[in-house]
Amino acid sequence: MADLNDISLVTQVAVFHNKRAFDQLVRKYQSPVRRFFLNQTLGDEMLSDDLAQDTFIKAYVNITKFKGMSSFSTWLMRIAYNVFYDHVRASRPTEDIDTSKAVASKTASGSDSLKMDIYAALALLKPDERSCITMQLIDGYPIDQISKITGIPENTVKSHLKRGKEKMANYLKENGYDR
DSSP: OHHHHHHHHHHHHHHHOOHHHHHHHHHHHHHHHHHHHHHHTTTOHHHHHHHHHHHHHHHHHTGGGOOSSSOHHHHHHHHHHHHHHHHHHHTGGGHHHHHHHHHHHHHHTTSSHHHHHHHHHHHTSOHHHHHHHIIIIITOOOHHHHHHHHOOOHHHHHHHHHHHHHHHHHHHHHTTOOO
């Protein structure tokens, strides 16, 4: 039923340029999109908000390209995934330095140490591993939907999940957390 409501809202936006209908879609999906970016940026709220805004702008501009081959949420998360990877490609030369500094400074502040340890563990992962891990463990997406969002074959998603979970478990175990 939720998919039918989304399709109805998308149709109103695409055909009638109904901005109120798009506002309803934004309100419905802003939290999951922002949470996705918070996990990918290791807690950088300002960057996450900017990337989420870019995602919704791209969705609005391209809403007529939504064909209903997947759910609206999958289509939107695919845009979010692409926005994040465009950001990563644009900032690649300093990504490793900036990420390690951000994690170190957040950890040094001592606020919410478990959360910071999780972000530090996520920072050890390759971007594709991090995306797969957060989409499954935090957002609850099944493997087939992660595959649709990322464009990565299902078996590769499974490999990213396995490696990512092992890396995170090892890091957390080395830092005093039990399995």
